[in-house]
Amino acid sequence: MSSLDPITMATQLATFDVQSFQQRYQTQANQYQSQLKALGDIESALREFRTTINEMNSSTSSILQNSATVSQDGFFSATADAGALSGSYQIFVEQLATAHQISAGMPADLDATTQVPTTGTLDFSVNGETMSLDLSTVDTDGDGTATVADLVSAINNDSTNPGVNATLVRSNGQTYFMLSSTETGVANRINVSASGTGQTWFEDAFSNVTEISAAQDATIWLGAQGTGLQLTNSSNTFSGVIDGVDLTVSQAQTSGEAPLTLSVGTDDEATKEQMNGFIDAYNSLISKIDSLTGIGDENTARGALASDPTVRSIKSQIQSMVRGQFDGMRLSDLGLEISRDGKMSIDNDKFEQAQSTNGAALESFFNGDGNLFDSMDELLNPYLKFSGSLFASRKDSLQQSIDRIDDKQASLERKYDMAYDRYLRQFTQMNQLMTQMNQTMSMFS
Template structure:
């Protein structure tokens, strides 16, 4: 008689319970794989659209558009010149007479004892704003400096203690440069009794001349930066010239290489997006893989709309005038020679085409709102749908596991009883010598 008592109830129960839920598990696995593919495709779409939008934003800044300009200065070390896309070609003579400086003063011989004995208040005023320091509440130079710096009414002055040759001096400095930020002191005279105030640095404006100082136009600034001197040009003073020096010559023009780089950034970003959208919407014909968004109206319409924009005239201009054309596959390419020709004749038209609220870049950016809007965009809606679907599949997986556990326990009881019966039969057979 065959000994069947050696069966393993746990293994048999596990095997039989697995058979019970195998079909459900296969269905769940297929659905999970499909959902994962959809989620990956959606993430890829969102990433590529956001990368393209970032590129458009960087190329459409108010002070840094598609057209790049540059400036050269005849002598180094006196000024630093920066330009924007709105800068127009030109040459300018500039003489730097003086730099702007902040007001700094030191209190000589003002001691802790003098501060401790002072009464009343000391007023510090700058450019129409002031703070009154109650001298009855300070007992040392350090306390006085702390009271000035910590006041919420501080008009823009910084107090510090300077130590030299064993002596401690209180120094007041205006936080900003220029004549309008001069420090004005007033208050009880006994605060300053026995102390003299020494000017370390006078409050003065920066002064430059357009042209020669003798015949040119004088221009002042409270800071060392002149942003309204020439449209689209910022001149930052780093050092004053000496009397009799030759005025600086500033030449402003188009940065051809920089402009080419800007256009290539656009071309590359567009081509990358089109390649991604092409893969995601591929029909699967001719042996190629079918894209996750094949036949999807939203993605297909965006691709078509972006392509149509390339062939649309903006402000009476189109991209072919600047050397940008599309090949047979719809990919853009840039003809640098044709771009150079246009930049020599009328470079401002490049910004008129691409930049501003009515330019091509803004129109392209706006077209992606239907998909990318964080409030009601199609991608957001699909992400929410996928999250709900993911929750549903997780719940289904939990139910399958529960069903498996129930079946396993049932089979375990059955096989355990069977094993017990077989053991008894084997024992009986043994008594009669049948085994």
């Protein structure tokens, strides 16, 4: 009579006891995990779609795009947002905004290792902001001395720095202590003084500065120089001087030159690009929903959310909305069509005709209170809001189901261990009996 392997037998029988439950729980867990991931994918796709439409529906952007062109390059550039009105404007660039730069009157033999006072203060003011640098803090290593290089670092790294950059500039074998404003314009002029140091040379250096570059505002004229409307700005970018148009000047014109022409108007190519961006975002969303809710066939796997009424409802609402009417028009009136499979496409000829003959209607269909983009955002909000969204509730419910499966699997592992121990004892005893019987039988053979 052959002996048994108790461990092998216990493992096989304990596994058989729990195997059906393990397979059932794992199948359920896989299903819940697939649904959880699919809901996350749908939510991400909806967020990307909403981001796309919101970027085309703001105070500065719409489906209809404007452009700004200048009659001559090199003097200024311009951008036009959705609020810009078509028109032609004359611009003369008189001067650019510059940042204030000064050189302190340091000794001619100055270098990075020149020692500076460690008592007193170095005071700055720029555009109403002040900094009082305690010179005793410049000595960072505590050796009782501080160098010009330490001073540069202390100025630049001070948390109260009002907008001053310090640097050492070397030219023709000489080192200069430079201070520059971080912002352009007259208001950002640097004022600096040293006091309480006990060292005249240091205090004189900041009371006798050399101006390298004057603080200067940018000046332009709407119209001809001297007769048009003069405008000044601390920076070289003029925002909203003309509604919806930003100007950035880069080179001053010569006095007496004719102003340049700025033309603002609709940009058909950019508008079409916007429209294609919307179409791509819409089709991508519908494709994602279809792939995760499809019932499947011999060539395609069944979607993880094939029986999910919430996602099907979202798709139905979105498709119903884009097929709807806004400001008395439909997508088909603008050259956009939706095929039987739910995908959107553009009829270029029809769309270009709509652009040329009724651009205002094109914009009003998509943009503004209660129109397509606004309505779409309102539709998606309950599903995507950060607190208490429908997707969050669904995902929480699925996660709780997964957690319950994990608890069941943990309980099943305990059941397996108990069964294994029981079977191991039984087969060990049986094996011992069989061994004894074999020994007894051998005595009579």
